[in-house]
Amino acid sequence: MDTQRENIRHLGLDGLTAYFEQIGEKKFRVKQVHEWLWQKHAHSFEEMTNLSKDLRAKLAQDFSLPALQVDATQFSNDGTVKSRFKTVEGHLVEGVLIPTEDRKTACVSSQIGCSLSCKFCATGYIERKRNLHFDEIYDQVVLINQQSLQAYNQKLSNIVFMGMGEPLLNYSNVMKAIERISAEDGLFMSPRRITVSTAGVAKQIKKLGDDQVRFKLALSLHAANDAKRNEIMPINESNNIKALIEALNYFYKQTGNEITLEYILFKDLNDSKQDAEELVKVFRQIPADLVNIIEYNTIDAFKFTKPDEDDIQRFMNILEANHVNARLRRSRGRDIDAACGQLANKG
Structure with a gap:
């Protein structure tokens, strides 16, 4: 380098x-x-x-003039494309093109590895090497956009910061990258089409509000009480659910931007009737537009599995009965380890 x-x-x-x-x-x-x-x-x-x-x-x-290079590419049966990118000094990081009929979404990374050690996420078992620079994040979007144009003759319509790393622990670079992506002399994509997902760093969520950001925010909740969330997300011990509710309300008051709650279902951990009712209570305290219920994608290091279809439907029914705007998000790219929680630089 x-x-x-x-x-x-x-x-x-x-x-x-x-x-x-x-x-x-x-x-x-x-x-x-x-x-x-x-x-x-x-x-x-x-x-x-x-x-x-x-x-x-x-x-x-x-x-x-260092730039990310595509090191390897994998193609899923469902059209999802996973790319492994190489930095100038040889670090590896992954990004994903997720195509649907009406959207072409780039899922990008913000760090090489991650320091948060969420138990269900493959990236959480990789040591954090460093933050990605803003131009490296920008390069991911450019390269995935080129893939979208080649494969589908369509530009990216959306970007989600849901890849490797915690975006709010690389705050400055993520903000600069989004500024470049949305700039008229950059990729000129509306910030309203960008979603930053966080495991829950309350202080930085409030900073987003103070900085009057224009993009959407997603909170990876995954459990609606502190005991269970502590078990699978160690960050909850210093950023508990009460603190996150307060931070999200502050963010919404300052920006009015859309908030989504992300909730992965794990069999016999967070998929019971009581868990659903606790999620309803949390939802009612946050100005969230949507709860994304996500299928769990297995990784070797985590003992839990995906619930049965009947249990998933029962959980969804409880949310619906309580007027929670919930959507079941089916996994994409699972066959190439490109689905939610699977990015681990395995190749």
Whole structure:
């Protein structure tokens, strides 16, 4: 990895402007280079063909231009595409293209590994190496968008931060990545089509409210009482359900943005009548639009299994009877370990 030269994408527009002034280049060069970096997605200075050879050589001498590369791709029977990306120093991270008839969604990662150790998530068993930089997150979206165009002749319609890592523990880079993704001189995707999912970092949820973000928020709840949530999500010991309810209400008061609760069903853990009733109580305390009930996708390290179809339906019926807007989300990409909770860089 090149540690001597600064990553040119970390300069920003002001930094680029200052650099070109310093070397005596004309102002329009700033716009040209900026376009190559964020709209034409150049992976080397050599690709910047409307610059002189001398200027390209000068940029290559002064800056680095690291970018994510696709290391491996797997195709599911249901059309889902999982990609393993490689960083410039060789770390691996995964992202997924999830196609449906009316949507093409990119599921992207925010960290290499994860520090939260949620028991049902394969990524939770991988040591967190580092946060992804904002340009690396942006690269994931660009590369998955290219896959969508190639496979379906359609651009991405949605982005979910539900891949590897906890987005709110990489707050600054995730915010910068979303800014670039939604910028007119970036991918120009509406923030309303972006959802950030969190395991529940109450302080950072409130910060999202203070920062007046425009994207949607999803909380990975997965248990509606503290004892059970502590058992499967250690983060609950420092961010309990009461604290999360307060934080989500604050977030909604500040932004008015859509909130979704995510709830994976585990057989004989959180799928009983009492569990459903406790979920109803939590739902009524949060201005949530939707509860996504998610099929559990097995991983080797976790002892639980998916409930029977009858038990799933019974759980859904209780929610419906209590006027909870709930949707059962069927797994996609399970055959290639691309489904919810399965991302683990296995190849």
